Amino acid sequence: MNLTTRLPGLTLKNPVMPASGCFGFGKEYSQFYDLSELGAIIVKAATGEARYGNPTPRVAETSSGMLNAIGLQNPGVEKIIDEELPFLRSYDTPVIANVAGSTVEEYIKVTEALNRSEDISALELNISCPNVKEGGVQFGTDPSLAKEVTFKVKEASNYPVYVKMSPNVSNIVEMAKAVADAGADGLSMINTLTGMQMNLKQRKPIIANKTGGLSGPAIKPIAIRMIYEVRQSLDIPIIGMGGIITAEDALEFLLAGADAVAVGTANFQNPLACPDIINDLPRVLKQYGFDSVEDAIGKGHV
Amino acid sequence: MITKQLLEIKSHMQIAEDTFEIVLQSPLAKELKPGQFVHIALTNHMLRRPVSVAGIDAQAETFTIIFKIFGEGTRELSKFQTGDSLDVILPCGSYYPIDQLEIDHAMIVGGGIGVPPLYYLAKTLKENGVKVTNILGFQSKNQIFYEEKFQALGDTYIATNDGSYGTKGFVTDIINELNPAFDYFFSCGPTPMLKAVSSQLEGHKGYISLEERMGCGVGTCYACVVPLKEDPSKSKKICKDGPVFSANEVILA
Numbered sequence: 001m002n003l004t005t006r007l008p009g010l011t012l013k014n015p016v017m018p019a020s021g022c023f024g025f026g027k028e029y030s031q032f033y034d035l036s037e038l039g040a041i042i043v044k045a046a047t048g049e050a051r052y053g054n055p056t057p058r059v060a061e062t063s064s065g066m067l068n069a070i071g072l073q074n075p076g077v078e079k080i081i082d083e084e085l086p087f088l089r090s091y092d093t094p095v096i097a098n099v100a101g102s103t104v105e106e107y108i109k110v111t112e113a114l115n116r117s118e119d120i121s122a123l124e125l126n127i128s129c130p131n132v133k134e135g136g137v138q139f140g141t142d143p144s145l146a147k148e149v150t151f152k153v154k155e156a157s158n159y160p161v162y163v164k165m166s167p168n169v170s171n172i173v174e175m176a177k178a179v180a181d182a183g184a185d186g187l188s189m190i191n192t193l194t195g196m197q198m199n200l201k202q203r204k205p206i207i208a209n210k211t212g213g214l215s216g217p218a219i220k221p222i223a224i225r226m227i228y229e230v231r232q233s234l235d236i237p238i239i240g241m242g243g244i245i246t247a248e249d250a251l252e253f254l255l256a257g258a259d260a261v262a263v264g265t266a267n268f269q270n271p272l273a274c275p276d277i278i279n280d281l282p283r284v285l286k287q288y289g290f291d292s293v294e295d296a297i298g299k300g301h302v
Numbered sequence: 303m304i305t306k307q308l309l310e311i312k313s314h315m316q317i318a319e320d321t322f323e324i325v326l327q328s329p330l331a332k333e334l335k336p337g338q339f340v341h342i343a344l345t346n347h348m349l350r351r352p353v354s355v356a357g358i359d360a361q362a363e364t365f366t367i368i369f370k371i372f373g374e375g376t377r378e379l380s381k382f383q384t385g386d387s388l389d390v391i392l393p394c395g396s397y398y399p400i401d402q403l404e405i406d407h408a409m410i411v412g413g414g415i416g417v418p419p420l421y422y423l424a425k426t427l428k429e430n431g432v433k434v435t436n437i438l439g440f441q442s443k444n445q446i447f448y449e450e451k452f453q454a455l456g457d458t459y460i461a462t463n464d465g466s467y468g469t470k471g472f473v474t475d476i477i478n479e480l481n482p483a484f485d486y487f488f489s490c491g492p493t494p495m496l497k498a499v500s501s502q503l504e505g506h507k508g509y510i511s512l513e514e515r516m517g518c519g520v521g522t523c524y525a526c527v528v529p530l531k532e533d534p535s536k537s538k539k540i541c542k543d544g545p546v547f548s549a550n551e552v553i554l555a
Binding site for chain 2: 021022023024027028029031032044050052053055056057058059060061062064065066068070073206216217265267268269270271272
């Protein structure tokens with residue numbers, strides 16, 4: 001079974017990659033399996049300077065999902081380039097760096113810094129983190145801001161740019177068109193939805209930040225719908241994500257129009273989630289009558 | 303090496319109110335050191351549950367975990383039976399670095415569900431020829447477990463919040479009263495207790511073990527971080543760098 005899938009700057013031996021923020025920089029999960037099995041790896045967000053993130057508790061379990069408010073904790077782009085990315089060189093899998101910032105200038109600074117790294121193949125522009133006060137989701141929910149930051153990052157980058165879309169919008173197609181017009185090479189969709197959960201004993205939200213980003217199977221139907229809508233109107237490559245646990249879930253995303261998929265929260269439940277999905281995918285594709293991954297992409301459109 | 307294994311439950315029993323002891327079989331049992339935890343998957347829950355190790359039997363290749371029902375996840379865990387299997391990641395986290403310490407007399411200070419890892423620690427210390435004094439706190443009499451097992455290792459004092467057994471009050475009240483001599487203290491329990499114990503024993507050498515809501519349990523997600531005293535803009539991960547920290551290393555919230 002041919003699992004290859006091609007996107008700008010990325011030829012993937014299979015369509016499955018861990019999602020940003022759910023895999024660190026790969027070291028921990030490399031203890032569980034050979035990272036070369038992965039289609040690609042999207043590493044944790046990089047900001048201009050080191051960030052501490054939000055107070056704890058930062059996670060809460062929900063029905064079929066979880067909330068997180070990590071707040072983009074990371075050691076800063078320079079340390080990521082020098083101390084984290086080189087580890088991934090020894091694996092035969094492309095690395096996608098996730099770029100975050102509070103201002104357009106910070107996004108550009110991170111992008112320009114990443115130009116000096118030879119350890120990556122593409123950027124994922126994070127304009128959809130719901131857990132930071134400045135930047136993040138405000139760029140991802142205003143079409144003109146999204147357009148501006150995408151245009152400037154694209155201009156500054158030597159690598160293809162995938163824009164990670166926020167689902168916290170009423171018109172996802174409008175947002176997708178804005179970033180496509182600005183030159184995005186592809187889209188990552190979707191990021192988490194803003195949510196909240198109460199601690200009954202303490203009579204207050206469980207997460208110290210009050211709100212967090214909802215991920216996991218709970219958001220899968222929203223991701224599928226949004227990918228379907230965007231694919232219907234736009235011819236732009238999509239890395240689909242949001243609640244994928246099984247190879248069947250991955251196929252659903254392909255049918256909706258994703259060219260590849262990313263697995264997030266499932267890694268926490270099962271550290272072998274990505275290789276398990278990769279290994280099961282040929283069986284599932286065959287079961288539903290597909291000869292390859294590329295054969296299945298977009299086939300859910302009626 | 304950390305791995306994910308499907309482990310058979312060799313025994314499963316209730317040992318106090320809402321408190322359960324499970325013995326699991328794994329060839330990795332002997333790799334588990336005092337202070338470490340295992341990360342357990344539950345069918346109806348997205349996130350695993352971290353549970354500390356309360357002891358091992360190297361020969362039988364088994365280890366013991368003790369947990370209390372706090373929510374739906376631990377309630378589900380309490381319903382497993384002997385012969386069932388659990389999906390477990392192990393070994394997780396740091397451990398009490400007792401091999402590197404010169405100790406003649408250790409003071410063990412545990413609270414509630416922080417008591418189990420200290421049993422494994424106290425037992426190991428005793429086997430290494432260290433004198434142990436155990437000070438344990440529980441909410442009430444019906445929640446006490448392992449008292450006799452601790453007594454077998456050294457002098458053991460118990461406080462209950464409601465006074466239904468032992469000293470009425472907190473472990474800090476017993477420490478005040480006894481004022482025992484010791485080289486190192488080792489403490490595990492709720493954060494307010496750890497804060498009180500650490501401040502009471504400021505200037506003494508010791509190690510504490512922390513609890514926090516975890517995402518991945520292996521160090522990738524940055525959910526369970528704790529700020530460092532020497533530079534609060536920096537942090538360590540409780541699941542990977544911890545749960546055991548030197549008493550003055552981190553800032554307790």
